[in-house]
Amino acid sequence: MATMENFKCMMCGYEYQELVEEGEDKERSCPKCRSNSIRHLKNRPSGDNTDGKSKKVKQ
């Protein structure tokens, strides 16, 4: 199943979304500057300063 994921280029700062297939093995490069320094933002909302890991919520 494909999901829409957030990525950020660590060279030029360009943020973009891309469909990612499950188990996909693909070399990523920035659509703008072609750099390979692509950070997977793990679908966190903007302004979230966590490391992208899911947190347990206390009941």
Place this chain on the structure above:
Amino acid sequence: MEEVSGYIGNFTITIRKKARYVDTSVCNACAECANVCPVLKPDEYQMGLSTRKAIYIPFPQAVPCSYILNMDDCLGNNPIACGKCAEACEQDAINYDDEDELIKREVGAVIVAIGLDVYDPTEMDEYGYTRYDNVITSMEFERLICAGGPTEGHFVRPSDHERPKRIGFIQCVGSRNPEIGRPYCSNICCMNTIKDTLLLADHYPDVQCSVFYQDIRAFGKSFEDMFQRSKEAGTRYIRGLPGDIEEDPETRNLTLIAENTTTGQIERHEFDMIVLSVGVVPPKDLAKISGLLTLSKTSDGFFMESHPKLKPVDAPTRGIFFAGFCEAPKDIKDSVCQAGAASSRAGALLNKGQVQVEAITSVIDADACRKCGACAPVCPYSAIKWKKGEVAVVIEAACAGCGNCGAACNFDAITMRHFTDAQYLAQIRAILAEDPQDKVFVFACNWCSYSGGDMAGISRMTYPASNRLVRTMCSARVSEEMVLEAFRCGAPVVLVSGCHYADCHYINANRQTVKRVQRLWNKLEKAGVRPERLQLEWISAAEGQKFAKVMGQMEELRKTVTKEEIEHAMEALKPKPRKAKKEKEAAAVTG
């Protein structure tokens, strides 16, 4: 092949021998069973142009020449719904209770020769393969013109069984087409079409053939001669691939619309039949075999060899060799050459009786190993054996020396010979001992990025002199600790660079590099260090220009890093106490 374990010289392979439901030792291929079988199915060997029974001989030259019962097509054996074949067989060769057999074999080497699949042109709707009966593929053409084919060699068109007089061939269907994800040349289609036109000219001199192409690639021995003979035989070669095909509903003739790129004119050509010269694709079993034998694939989807020039028949996993199409599209002659080379390589290995191992394998310190097993899953060669609660063990004959396990071990229990952590830490400290703020620290993999730097140098490309390269066998050898140490020593920018995904010399080890760098970006951000100071680039040995460009970018990035940022990183990334042992070792190496 169901399962593979072991390593070079000591593979254990489990093979599933599928049930035939016919005893080959007594079947005399009398065909009585097939004569009474009521089931009719499209004959796969004849490309669906004729039918076969549920019990059949797969193809005329099949070995052993005995019948096989396809249980998926059979009306049923449990309970028996038909049973006519068993009644008809005088030899009592039919056994409905036959079962698959698992066979184990101990082998020293494996030759992978799983062949190819043919491209299915259904998705290229402009050619109307599924809409028009008289549009056929080159494989179907082979069956139609073959004496052993469904028409016994009488070449007729499918719609009315009349002999076609005007035949169009369209080249590069499913090849050299990035839009459908197949950018590669299939190698064999041009010569196959040329052969077909000569065959038609020989059998039916009144047939007019036209070939629509983008390039004719006739580079093998005598191939150009064949091409010229085809032209002399009257075949027209028109440069330009068609955009559309229309069918006359009455005559079922086909009109092909194409731009002749030589004249620049849009042309319409009418044909009785059109043959799509389909390309080749990696076999569908390739992914399974790849997983079983830990092999890597190129971007085209074929198996990747150990080295394209120096080890063209060796797989990256030692003891495994390639022959034929599974490695790359090639013709019969090249396939035979590669098969000969592969068998020679395997023979040499087996005759030697022992294996020489590069002295850069990993060693596990049993005392330091915490039995966590983090090293085993990251090894691309499955060279680390680990069971829960036990110390991991490296199979040195299978280890290729990428160093991925060393980078993955959180307890400093793995040492990679000649590329130890202590040596790297000592290098980092020595390089950044003076004026670290003026330096860009680069980890470059031995095979691609480091060679990319060489290429930039020998090509006389200019780039800033601020970079300091440390060579690692693989980018996956770069541990988080090594990157953090560089920042601790005051590096303003750290670059980790390796081979492109398809070029990774250690199967897929550089995927671990990506994961590690992702984790480092998160760590740096948490520590209040600008994560952009760590960069990742894939630079191949041929990309000297990219190397120079990236070094320029790194220098620009370096200039943006302030003294305060460097000092903050040095403080924020200070090592935890348990790293003391490694530090002592590094200090000892630095002397």
